Amino acid sequence: DQQVKQNSPSLSVQEGRISILNCDYTNSMFDYFLWYKKYPAEGPTFLISISSIKDKNEDGRFTVFLNKSAKHLSLHIVPSQPGDSAVYFCAASARNNRLAFGKGNQVVVIP
């Protein structure tokens, strides 16, 4: 069963606007969450993470929000740039050395 779910497989956004990616999880043991970015023919690169003791973490144009009660997190990219066009994976950890990944969201930023 899919413990980490990313709906809306693709998103198109104008350059300069906000991109919002959503992720839901089912396992209440997850306490650390990560976002990865992946370009075609390359491996995923770590983007940003958040611990369950926080509800927000910001790094430049990227902000992750966590709503533990709803088992929901989101990634905001502001402003979106053409280089942000990629697949974004949400991942979660229960501190057991494994990550559970979502299926990914394709983001296309239109210049």
Add this chain to the structure above:
Amino acid sequence: DVKVTQSSRYLVKRTGEKVFLECVQDMDHENMFWYRQDPGLGLRLIYFSYDVKMKEKGDIPEGYSVSREKKERFSLILESASTNQTSMYLCASSLRGTRSDTQYFGPGTRLTVL
């Protein structure tokens, strides 16, 4: 800066061939992982290893085996390649016992089985 390298970026093999995919990391990480990525299916864990000579099955181990003889090297073996193993294969590593389980990925190997 973590560096994970994979032996080939692109590989074409024939059905029934034995295939070796090699992964090396240079950050002294204990944990190493093999995933495959397919459109619409995300990243699926094949095998992982917590230490030298240790291995654990992931979610889709059928048709694969692994070898970890040295800490820095983790090999994925397809004993008899089949067309449904055509995929992007990704290796990753992480430090054991950290707060985050952040994994660092190699560039991937695009395997085509004809």
